[in-house]
Amino acid sequence: MxxxxxxxxxxxxxxxxxxxxxESLTLTHSWRIRTNxxxxxxxxxxxxxxxxxxxxxxxxxxxxxxxxAPPVGENYALALRKHFGLEPFTVSAANxxxxxxxxxxxxxxxxxxxxxxxxxxxxxxxxEFAVVVDFGTSTNFDVIGRGRRFIGGVLATGAQVSADALFxxxxxxxxxxxxxxxxxxxxxxxxxxxxxxxxxxxEMVDGLLRRIQAELPGPAVNIATGGFSRTVQGLCREIHxxxxxxxxxxxxxxxxxxxxx
Numbered sequence: 272m273x274x275x276x277x278x279x280x281x282x283x284x285x286x287x288x289x290x291x292x293x294e295s296l297t298l299t300h301s302w303r304i305r306t307n308x309x310x311x312x313x314x315x316x317x318x319x320x321x322x323x324x325x326x327x328x329x330x331x332x333x334x335x336x337x338x339x340a341p342p343v344g345e346n347y348a349l350a351l352r353k354h355f356g357l358e359p360f361t362v363s364a365a366n367x368x369x370x371x372x373x374x375x376x377x378x379x380x381x382x383x384x385x386x387x388x389x390x391x392x393x394x395x396x397x398x399e400f401a402v403v404v405d406f407g408t409s410t411n412f413d414v415i416g417r418g419r420r421f422i423g424g425v426l427a428t429g430a431q432v433s434a435d436a437l438f439x440x441x442x443x444x445x446x447x448x449x450x451x452x453x454x455x456x457x458x459x460x461x462x463x464x465x466x467x468x469x470x471x472x473x474e475m476v477d478g479l480l481r482r483i484q485a486e487l488p489g490p491a492v493n494i495a496t497g498g499f500s501r502t503v504q505g506l507c508r509e510i511h512x513x514x515x516x517x518x519x520x521x522x523x524x525x526x527x528x529x530x531x532x
Contacts, residue, residue, distance in 0.1 A: 278331035279522040280347055280359070281383060282306060282338035284408040286498065289319070290516075291328055292523040298516060300328045312346045316354035334359035335526040337382040337518075360526055362386065367525070372421045380421060383518055387413045388421055389528065390521025391494055394512055398492045402483055403517065404476060404510065406497030408432060412479060414487070425479055430472045430499050437468075449502055472499075473506035480509035 276299070277292045283306060290301040302322050310318070323330065334351050336359040338344025344361070351357040362382040364372045370388065372380050387403040395401050395417060403413040409432070412425035428436075430449055438446050447464050455470055457463025480493055495503070495510045496517040504513050514520075 274333045276329050276331050277523060277526060278334040278351075278357070278359075279519055279526070280334065280336045280338075281386065281519050281522055282336070282340050282343050282347065283383065284340055286407075287343070288519050289322065290519045290523070291331060296520075296523050296527055298520060298523065300326050301516065301519060302326075306340055306343055308340065308343055310343070310346065312349040312353060315347055316350040319350065320354070331355065331357065333357060333526075335362070335522055336360065337362040337386050337522050339381050339383055360529070362522070362525065367529075369528070370419045370421060374421070374423060381411075383407075384411060384413045384424070385421065386518045386521040386525060387411075387496070388415050388419060388521065389525040390496075390514070390517035390519075391415050391492075392419075392524070394492050394494055399489045400487050400491035402480060402491050402493045404480070404493065404495045404497075404500070404507075405518065406430065406495065406499035406503075410476070410497075410499075412483060414483060414491075425483070427475065427479070430468060430502075433472070434464075434468050437464075449499070451502065451506060469502060470506065473503045476503065476507050477509045480507075484509075 275294045279290045281288045286303050287306045288303050290298045293299050334357045348359050351359050362385055364377050364380050391401040391403050399417050401415045405411040408429045410427045410429050414422040414424050416422050438444055447461050451469045452462050452465040455466050457466050493510050494512045494514055496514050500513055
């Protein structure tokens with residue numbers, strides 16, 4: 272049976288991103304949906320079938336799965352087996368022998384962070400190191416070394432989580448859209464909140480990237496991905512590249528690079 276189209280499923284705490292890749296490992300279709308921990312395998316299979324039908328996309332012949340929400344990942348795997356006849360390759364440090372995870376507990380690294388390692392490789396032509404800043408429910412800074420080394424990283428609260436915590440504890444503050452205002456000095460409550468939450472977050476990212484760079488023995492290329500990355504594009508001075516598909520593309524490239532595939 273042919274291996275393509277390949278279905279890639281990246282399950283995050285807030286969003287699930289799915290994509291189809293062809294023989295050239297190019298993503299031909301992609302979808303972003305809300306991660307729902309209440310959905311059962313049959314629900315997920317119906318949802319996937321609807322996405323494929325709506326887009327006129329072909330039925331996948333293979334699948335690769337990354338999940339940081341274990342119940343949802345297990346249900347996706349069951350849905351793919353039962354309704355599509357596919358046995359997905361599930362990402363973990365244990366089944367990637369060519370990846371060196373330099374953590375105290377290597378098996379604790381999230382599957383999405385391993386995908387980012389593969390997705391960042393194309394940016395490392397002239398660099399020994401890369402830092403992927405993944406803006407999701409949390410903001411992860413993944414420090415990567417040439418030769419598929421996962422050196423370590425930083426975990427910070429996501430921008431939307433920070434905003435939600437502030438609104439929950441300060442009842443009089445209005446809920447706002449997280450967009451950059453025209454200036455740092457606010458002239459009203461909404462403006463002031465946007466300045467603190469967006470500009471303040473961009474400064475936190477830049478500051479952490481400078482600290483990471485100071486601890487590395489050589490220069491790093493910094494890449495941003497994830498839902499909030501476009502909001503801070505142009506505000507973060509330390510980010511060199513923005514790549515919305517880095518994690519999903521990394522998932523495809525990881526699947527293709529497995530020994531003996």
